[in-house]
Amino acid sequence: MENEIAAKILAELGHITRLSIFRYLVQVGDKGAPVGQIQEKLNIPWSTLSHHISRLVSVELIRQVRDSRTLYCIPQFEVLDDLVEFLRSECCTEAKCKM
Amino acid sequence: MENEIAAKILAELGHITRLSIFRYLVQVGDKGAPVGQIQEKLNIPWSTLSHHISRLVSVELIRQVRDSRTLYCIPQFEVLDDLVEFLRSECCTEAKCKM
DNA sequence: ACTATATTTTTAGAATTATCGAAATAAAAA
């Protein structure tokens, strides 16, 4: 992963509403949750919620799958894994490692 | 760690300049690097650099220690560890776990 | 005291992001 992409992902997670959305999905797990369920749970106005979800989608932290009228938001664990891996990589290449 | 603090840390890391600074320090390791060395390495104007460093300090991703005229910036690995731990916690409490 | 070095603070304009109501769109049921 490149610096620039990592920064983008971190920035998207670095907003309390978006972090709450993502973590709710992480808790829900693989099957994801409909936008409406997130709305109910976190009590965010529809348009605001939609905006934040689309940003999470833009960095692929979330994938969306439609089931008739319902849009499921599915957390992409691999993206988070890659991010963590990136943050830990190249650690202390000039010294003994702490991680 | 709370959501709000995690979001703050993520937001500070979520800027390409700050991420570069932090990752440079991670590479350097424990002994850290003087502001001037970061300036040289990343070629950022002094005032801009100082601004970004102070934001990293504000969330304790960096600690600063003065040695006479030189200010060393020391990466705080524990904060990063806690953040990663937070991101992975409570995973799939409603389903089988992916992480 | 004066000078040099290292770094921060101030400041201000530009750019980006956040919020959310209202209108629009998509899909299915009546």
Next chain:
DNA sequence: TTTTTATTTCGATAATTCTAAAAATATAGT
């Protein structure tokens, strides 16, 4: 085909952040 449900797009305002020059501060050497 009209209505209902689910969600997004538009648009406008407010708020925050970014950048970097210039001035200020801190520490030490002369």
